[in-house]
Amino acid sequence: MPDIKIKQEVNQVTNNKLLITIPSEMPERLNDVFLRINYLGDTGMGFINNELVADNFYYGSDWEIGFKRFMDQPDSKEMLFYFRPLYKDAPFYEDFAPELIPDFSQSGRIFKINNTQFIPEYKAVVQFE
Helix, strand or coil, rough: CCCCCCCCCEEECCEEEEEECCCCCCCEEEEEEEEEEEECCCEEEECCCCEEEEEECCCCCCEEEEEEHHHHHHHHHHHEEEEEEEECCCHHHHHHCHHHHHCCCCCCCEEEEEEEEEEEEEEECCCCC
């Protein structure tokens, strides 16, 4: 069977805001659809209808959000993501591996969205006899 392609509807509203269209229904053969956001920043927050429904603290890995839980809500067609930049003097860097600490030589703060990607999670039926 061919892979299922998820139409990616991502609009970068401002440098630190993304507007994502939530898939309206789960394609057959899928269990969930995840949004993967690769970013460099302090925190990310996801809002539906001005309500915080997901958040992430940057620690060097991508942020993944499953959309299955939002698809059955009638007023959840879009999710707005807001990100805060990393600041040079943040106290939590002592907990970071040295390679995760960004180069602040050009600025006292850093934020960047590298890419976004929708990832299908397939389901399978296992039968035992």
